[in-house]
Structure formats: structure tokens, C-alpha cells
Amino acid sequence: MGISLHSYCCHYLPVQLDTQNIYLLPFWLQMMDLYGAGVIIFLGFNQENSLVPRFLEGFLELGSPDSLRDESSIDSKKPLKVCSVKAGGMMSLAIDSLGALWIWGNYPPQNHSGDGEFSHISSSAPLPVWEFHGHTVVKVACGNEHVVALVSAEETFTGGDLICYSWGNNNHRQLGLGDRENRLRPEIVKTFNRECPWEVYEVACGAFHTAVLTRKKIHGNMIDSSHLESLELGEKESICWTFGLGDNGQLGHGTTNSTYLPEPVKDLPPDVFLISVDCGLFHTCVVSSAGDVWSWGMEKGLGLCPDASFTGTDAGDALSPLWIPFNEYGSKFVDPLQVVCGAAHTIIVAHSGYGLWAWGRGRSGALGSGNTADSYAPCSVMWPLLDEDALEIADEKARIQDEEPGRLAEIDKKLSLAMEEIQHLRSKLTLTERYVSILHGSIFGKPFEEQDLPPSLQNSGMFDIAKEWENTLDSADLAQLTRMESFYHNMLSSVKNKLLKRRIQELINECLHSSTKGS
Known part of the structure; x- marks a missing residue:
């Protein structure tokens, strides 16, 4: 399968992704986070293990799906640009610049002519998903053993015409097809087909559940609600739908029941527009354009898993959405962009990309707060630009972008100089840390750790x-x-x-x- 697992040093702070510092974990191994182990995995290297990032040469060799079908064009193949990549279960997926979907690792077979029994096939190099040939794949997500893709109804994507497909293991109803039968080939989720009154625009997968964001379709300034049992859903700005396993409340329906078909998370306010959704192993989180964040699922929606330190009335899973405030004063997040979930923690990008906040399990330093403690409320990730000066500049820039456009150049210059200084200090710090580690290891026979600092220096x-x-x-x-x-x-x-x-x-x-x- 081309899979390599190795224990690796844990990082409490964000580090640059290079051949020596690797801290991004694929979703399918997020469970390892529950045991405090760092993990590295790479797929698509022709059965060879690798400890460092390597280029997937298969994309150069394979070319586009069109060139694969036309042998006469084999000499004119050009490298494909990867626009999006996802990892889940024991598989990886990528969408290229032509809108084609590629898959590798262990995944459900295509064009299977057997009796429908679920099984995996293995490929150590990226292969195209031929079912979507002639259409544009816009979004894709995957769980432990299932895949959900948003695909254009026509050959090209013009906006608002996405159809939702799912396939793979369906033992927990995570495909949203109304049954528990596995699917070896992509099948349309009828709730989100071409005739449905909602536009699908985001999708995310947990281990055994799925979340989809939709917004209302407008036809001649009228909401097409001919397929709705009520007008209430059609009047919402956007809707979060969930389906699959619900044992820990990760569906947000107010119960622990699993569902065969997509159902809306009704306790979310009707007047918000949701811009991002993601799923952990057993929790789900969404963020609105106004900076509201809601989370639900295992251990109060934090995904902390059974050994969390919640007690008394705070203990238990969140069966319905819980609002996550930015701070103790109940503020919203400013200019949010995206929310992402790990196995048992959540991170949000806000302040127009200048700041990161995290909460949930801190083991292995996953929160980036400088320690390994769990956090039940958003804490600042020690991102280089996340300091008072940088945030003040960002807020000031947002305030005057319409009033004093001439000052934007001055602010951009300040930010540029600040970034250069930060990069310079980071490079010096990295060299110092390496030197200290080598010297400390030579003298004391073990890697340097934070607790090795003398108390007087710490204080x-x-x-x-x-x-x-x-x-x-x-x-x-x-x-x-x-x-x-x-x-x-x-x-x-x-x-x-x-x-x-x-x-x-x-x-x-x-x-x-x-x-x-x-x-």
C-alpha cells in the first residue's frame, strides 16, 4: 500500500513543513492523536516507504484523463496542477486543474462486476475516477471508508449546479442513500440531486458520518420548494445537513440516533450564512460569515473522547449545536475564513488569515499553544503574526480600506517589514535550537526539552x-x-x-x- 508509520517528535508550536519538520497528519490516522503519538504517512510511492515529503511523479506520468484515453496524445502530456487534496481512511484523493478526481491508497474498486460485497483495492499511484469523466469535480471529502464528492451537472462548473455523489462502506449509513448497502461506484445522493431546491457548496466527512452545506436556489426571485415538506427550510440562508453514525451526537439532531438520509441540523439559527464545515472523528463544527462558531458531538462538541476531564453537569456529549464564543466576553470571531477538525481538536482561521485559534485535545501539542494541555475554549495558536501589533495593523487596515486607500500602502509596508524581521528571528532561533539540541544530547545523552531549562532562566x-x-x-x-x-x-x-x-x-x-x- 505504500504506507509508512514512524514515531516522531511532537511539536507544541507550529513548525515549517519541510524535510525535517513534519506535523500535518492525514485524517485517517487522527485516532493516533488520542494516544499522544506523532504519525507520518505517505502514499503513492510505488510500494516504497518515505520519511520525508516526496513528489508524486505519477501525476507527471499519467497526464489528464483525456490523454489517458487518447493514446495518440501520450507524447504531448503536460504536468497537472493539483488544486485540492484530501486524505481519509487509508486513501488519498486529489482534484486537478482540469476538474478530474484522482485516488490512490486503499479504496473501493470501480467498475466492479461482483455481487456488491464491499472490499478494497490498492493502488500505490494516483488513478483517475472515471465515473466523473466529462464533468468537473469541485469538492471532495472522505472518511474512514467512504467518499463524498460534489460534481458539476454539466461538463464545466458555472456555479450552483453541483450534484452530490457518495460511495464506499455504508455500514453506518454514512452515504446518505437511504439504506446500509455498500456502494462500489459513485451514486447520487438524491437529497442533493439536480432537481433539489438547494445548492450544495461544502462537504466534510468524519470517521463514519458526513456533513453538507447548502444554500437556497433562486428561480425568478422565488424559492423552489416543490420538493420540501415545509417552507421553513427553504427560507434559511444556509443549511447544514448531516447523516451517518450519530452515537456521540455528531449529527447535531438532538439524539444519538443514526440516519439513513440527510437531515438538517435544525437548532442552528435561520438567519446565518455558513461558510465552512468540518468533521473530526466524532464531532462536527461550522462557522458563519458573521463569526459565529457552533460545535457538536463527543464531549461537549470538542471530540475529546471518553477520558476528558469534564465532570458534573459539564460532562457528556453535545447532541445539539453549542455556540463557541471567541473569548470570555462572548465575542464573535472577526473575519473568519475556515474551520478544520482533527481527531479531537478544532482550529479556526480568522482575522482575515492573520490569526489561528484552537480548542480541544492538546496532547502532542496539537493546539499549537506552547503546551500539551487540553483547552475547553478557543486559545491562541502561537502563529508568528498572532501578536497585538499584527492584529492591530490588520484591524486598522480593515477599518480604513474604504476611507483612506492611500494609507494601505504604508500598512502593507509595515506588515512586509514585520514579516521579514519575524522570518529572520525564526531562522536564528531554529539554528540556535539545533545547536543546543546537539550540544545537550552530546553532554547529557538525551534530546533537549523545555523542562531542562534552569528555573532561574524560566523565571x-x-x-x-x-x-x-x-x-x-x-x-x-x-x-x-x-x-x-x-x-x-x-x-x-x-x-x-x-x-x-x-x-x-x-x-x-x-x-x-x-x-x-x-x-
Whole structure:
């Protein structure tokens, strides 16, 4: 399957995604977050494991679905641009710039002619989903063993004409097709077909449930409600629909019942427009354009799982949406953009992208708050730009963008200079951390951790290095003293060897010079 699992160091703060720092986990392994383990997984490398990000060369080799069907164009294939990527279960999916959907890993087989029994096939390289050939795939989401895609009704996407398809394992009714039969090929979710009165525009999948956002279709300034049992739903700005497993309240219907067909989350206000939705393993979260955030599901909608520290009246799952305030004063989030859910935590991007806030399980440093504590309310992610000066500049920019357009250039310049300074400080900090880690590991035989900082430095920011070194020696056990002594002798030996080699080289050069001069 081309899957590689390796324990890795946990990061309490956001780190740059490069070949040495990897902290983004695919959705299908979010359960590992419950046990505090960092995980790395990569698919599509022709059965080869990889510890670092690698380019999926299959996209270069395969070209577009059109070129695959036309052998005469095999020499004119061009690299495809990936516009969107999703990971779930044991599969990965990508949408390219032509609107084609690609899939790899372990996934439901296509064009299966058997008896309909659910099984997986495995591909270590991306393959196109031929069922959507001739149409544009706009959005896709996947859970543990099911996939949901929003596909244009026509060849190209012109807006407002998306049809919802689902396929895969349906043992928890997560396909929304009215039964528990598995689907080996994409099938239209009838609630969101071309004739339905709602436009589908967002989709998300939990482990065994699905959430969809819709808005009303307008036909001649009239709401087409011919397929509605009531006009109330059609009058809402937007609707969040959920279906599948409901054991922990992740459907938001006020019960723990599972549903065969999509049902609206009725307790959300009717006058809000929902801009983003995402699902954790057993919780769901939505955010409105006005900055309202609602969450529901396991452990008060936080997805914290059974060992959370909630007690008394606060304990239990949220069966209906709970409003998540920005702070203790009940404020809304400012200029929200997106909400995303991990296995047991949630992150929202707000302040027009200048700030991140997280809540839920903090194990493995998933909240980015600088520690591993759980947070039952939004806490600031230690994002480089998330400081008072940056937020003040962002707010000021939003305030004057219509009043004083001439000042925007000055504000942009300040932001640019601030970013350059932050990047410079981050690079210096990274080099310092690497140097400290190497030195600390050489002397003490273990990686440097935050608790290794001397108490005086933690409290005041200044300390007497001679005194702290004396304290370190006094508190060291025999094994640590032995290792430090060995490190000291090895260091001296290395210095002596280098000095000796240098002296020998000098003598050789002198002899060669004398010999050449004499001859």
C-alpha cells in the first residue's frame, strides 16, 4: 500500500513543513492523536516507504484523463496542477486543474462486476475516477471508508449546479442513500440531486458520518420548494445537513440516533450564512460569515473522547449545536475564513488569515499553544503574526480600506517589514535550537526539552551560567557524571589530536620546503 508509520517528535508550536519538520497528519490516522503519538504517512510511492515529503511523479506520468484515453496524445502530456487534496481512511484523493478526481491508497474498486460485497483495492499511484469523466469535480471529502464528492451537472462548473455523489462502506449509513448497502461506484445522493431546491457548496466527512452545506436556489426571485415538506427550510440562508453514525451526537439532531438520509441540523439559527464545515472523528463544527462558531458531538462538541476531564453537569456529549464564543466576553470571531477538525481538536482561521485559534485535545501539542494541555475554549495558536501589533495593523487596515486607500500602502509596508524581521528571528532561533539540541544530547545523552531549562532562566530570563553549571553537577547522578566526564575527555582528545595533526602537517611542509630548496 505504500504506507509508512514512524514515531516522531511532537511539536507544541507550529513548525515549517519541510524535510525535517513534519506535523500535518492525514485524517485517517487522527485516532493516533488520542494516544499522544506523532504519525507520518505517505502514499503513492510505488510500494516504497518515505520519511520525508516526496513528489508524486505519477501525476507527471499519467497526464489528464483525456490523454489517458487518447493514446495518440501520450507524447504531448503536460504536468497537472493539483488544486485540492484530501486524505481519509487509508486513501488519498486529489482534484486537478482540469476538474478530474484522482485516488490512490486503499479504496473501493470501480467498475466492479461482483455481487456488491464491499472490499478494497490498492493502488500505490494516483488513478483517475472515471465515473466523473466529462464533468468537473469541485469538492471532495472522505472518511474512514467512504467518499463524498460534489460534481458539476454539466461538463464545466458555472456555479450552483453541483450534484452530490457518495460511495464506499455504508455500514453506518454514512452515504446518505437511504439504506446500509455498500456502494462500489459513485451514486447520487438524491437529497442533493439536480432537481433539489438547494445548492450544495461544502462537504466534510468524519470517521463514519458526513456533513453538507447548502444554500437556497433562486428561480425568478422565488424559492423552489416543490420538493420540501415545509417552507421553513427553504427560507434559511444556509443549511447544514448531516447523516451517518450519530452515537456521540455528531449529527447535531438532538439524539444519538443514526440516519439513513440527510437531515438538517435544525437548532442552528435561520438567519446565518455558513461558510465552512468540518468533521473530526466524532464531532462536527461550522462557522458563519458573521463569526459565529457552533460545535457538536463527543464531549461537549470538542471530540475529546471518553477520558476528558469534564465532570458534573459539564460532562457528556453535545447532541445539539453549542455556540463557541471567541473569548470570555462572548465575542464573535472577526473575519473568519475556515474551520478544520482533527481527531479531537478544532482550529479556526480568522482575522482575515492573520490569526489561528484552537480548542480541544492538546496532547502532542496539537493546539499549537506552547503546551500539551487540553483547552475547553478557543486559545491562541502561537502563529508568528498572532501578536497585538499584527492584529492591530490588520484591524486598522480593515477599518480604513474604504476611507483612506492611500494609507494601505504604508500598512502593507509595515506588515512586509514585520514579516521579514519575524522570518529572520525564526531562522536564528531554529539554528540556535539545533545547536543546543546537539550540544545537550552530546553532554547529557538525551534530546533537549523545555523542562531542562534552569528555573532561574524560566523565571527571570537571566541567569549565572557558572552557578547553574555548578547546580547541574550537584544534582547529576552517577550515570550523568560519567557521561559528562567521558564527553570532556573526548573533547580534550579531539583538540589534542587536531593540534598534533596540525603540527605534523607543519613539520612535513617545512621538510618538503627544505628538501626542495637544497636540491
